[in-house]
Amino acid sequence: MDFHAALGWGLPVGIGLAAIGSGIGLGGIGNGAMQAIGRQPEATAKIQLAMIIIAALAEALTIYAFVTMILLRGQIG
Amino acid sequence: MGLEFLARVRSSSLWVATVAALVMATYAAPLAGLALAAGAAWSLINLALLQGLIVALTGADRRTMPATWRAIAAIGGLLALFAAGWLMLTRLSPALLAIGFGIPFVVMVLKATALLLLPSAAWRRLTKSPWIAAAAVVVLIAGLWVVAGRAAGERHGAAHTESLAGAVRGGAGAHEAARSGEAEESGPQKFPNVITVLHRLAPHAPLVGFLHHYEVLVFSLGIALLLCLVAWFASRNPQMIPGPLQNGAEMAVEALSDFFTGILGPRHGPRFVPFLGTLFIYILAMNLFGLIPLMDSPTSSLNVTVALALIVFVYAQYVGFRELGLLGWLDHMAGSPRTAIGWFLVPLMLPIHIMGELAKPISLSCRLFGNVFGEDMLLVAFASMVVVGVPFTRFSIGIPLHFPFFALALLSSVLQAGVFSILTSIYLLLMLPHDDHGHEGEAHAQHAH
Structure with a gap:
C-alpha cells in the first residue's frame, strides 16, 4: 500500500477513533458533572465552569485530529 | 514642560520604535528591523545620557562629589555610545539607522505641537461641535490622499520602464504563481461571501484583488469597527432610565x-x-x-x-x-x-x-x-x-x-x-x-x- 492510499484509509478512521475517544471522555465528564449538580444544586455555577473547561480540553483532541486531517487531506491521491 | 515631558517622549518613542521595528522585521527583513531598533535605541540612550549630564551640571546639588561623578559617567557613556554608533554604521543600513534615530525627535516635535495646539482658541472652536471636527478630519484625509496620489504618480512614472522590463523577464514566473494561486483557491469550499462574489464578478479589479487577498482581515476589522460603533451608540448618552440599546x-x-x-x-x-x-x-x-x-x-x-x-x-x-x-x-x-x-x-x-x-x-x-x-x-x-x-x-x-x-x-x-x-x-x-x-x-x- 502506498502512502496516498494509506492516508486515504487512515485519515477517516483516525478521526473517527479520535471522536470515539473524546466522546467517551465527554460522557464521563457530563456524568460526573450531572451527579455533582444533583448532589449539590447550590454549587451549579462552579461545577458548570469546571465542566466546560474540562470538556473543552477533552474535545480539543478531536479538534487536533480534525486539523491534522485538514492539513493532510490534500495528500490523498 | 521639563523632565516629565522628556520622560513621556521617551516612553512614547519606545512604543513607536518597538512597533515599527517589529513591523519592519516581519514584513521587510529581520536585519532591517534590527537596524531600526538599533537606531532608535541609540537615540534614546543618547537623549537619556544628555539629560543626565545636563541635570548633573545644572541641578541644585552641582559641585558636589556625586553630581561630578554622574557627569563623568554620562560623558563616558556618550563616548562609548559614539563608538557603538560608528560600529553600527559600518554593519547596518545607514538609512534605516537614521530613521530609527529620528523617531524620538519626531515624537518630541509632535508632542510639543500638540501641547501648543491643544489649549489654543482655534482648536477649541474646531472641537466645539463634532460636525466641524469630522469635516476637518475629512478635509485632512482628502488632502493627504491627493498629495500621496501625486507623489505615487511621479514615482510610478519613473519606475514604469524598469517594471516593464522586470515583467517581461518575470512573465513565466508570474504565470506559475497565478496557477498555484488558483490551486490554493480550490482548497476547502466554503459558502460564498461578499468578497468572493465580488472577486468572481470582477477578478481583475485591483481593489477587489486587495479585498480578496486580505479577506479575513477585512472582516475582522469590520467586526471590530461594528462593535466600536455599537459601544459608542450605547454609551453616548447615558440615561437614568435606559433605552433598549443601553439596557x-x-x-x-x-x-x-x-x-x-x-x-x-x-x-x-x-x-x-x-x-x-x-x-x-x-x-x-x-x-x-x-x-x-x-x-x-x-x-x-x-x-x-x-x-x-x-x-x-x-x-x-x-x-x-x-x-x-x-x-x-x-x-x-x-x-x-x-x-x-x-x-x-x-x-x-x-x-x-x-x-x-x-x-x-x-x-x-x-x-x-x-x-x-x-x-x-x-x-x-x-x-x-x-x-x-x-x-x-x-x-x-x-x-x-x-x-x-x-x-x-x-x-x-x-x-x-x-x-x-x-x-x-x-x-x-x-x-x-x-x-x-x-x-x-x-x-x-x-x-x-
Missing part, C-alpha cells in the same frame, strides 16, 4: 464583569474584566458572523485565532512579570520549590512548565479554529448534499438540509467564545500570585494538556 449593553457588561470577577476573585478581577470581556464579545461576534448570509467568520482562519492566542500568551507573560517580578516568574516556572524534594525536581518541572506555557497558545488557537472551521464545513456539506438538477432546465434545486445545524452552530459559537475567554482568565489566574486560597483544581486542569 442591553449594561446587562452584557454586568454579566461579564460578574462572571470574570467570580473566577479571578475580587482582588484581581476588575483589572482584567475589560480585556476578557472584549475577548469574549469579539470572538463571539466573529463566530456568529459566519451565520449571516454573504458573510464569513474570520475565526475560521487559523491566522486570526493564532493572533488572538498570541495576544493572550504575551499578555499572560507580561502580567506574570509585572506581578511576580523576574525572580518570582522564574520561581513560578520552576514549580515554586520550597523543600529539598522541590529543588530536586526543578530540572524536571522547568521544562514541563515552559512546554505547558508554549502549548497554551497552540491549543487555544487550534481549538477555536477547528471548531469554527469544522462547523462551517459541516454546514457546507449538508447544504450541498441534496442539490438536484431539474430535468430539461438549467436550474437546480437545493433542499436546505443544513438549517437544523444552525442551532448547533449558534450553541458552539457561544460555547467556544466562552471557552476561549474562560481559559484565558484561568491562564491569568495561574500567573497571578495566588496566596488567598488554593486553586489546585485549575492547576491540575492546566497540567492536563
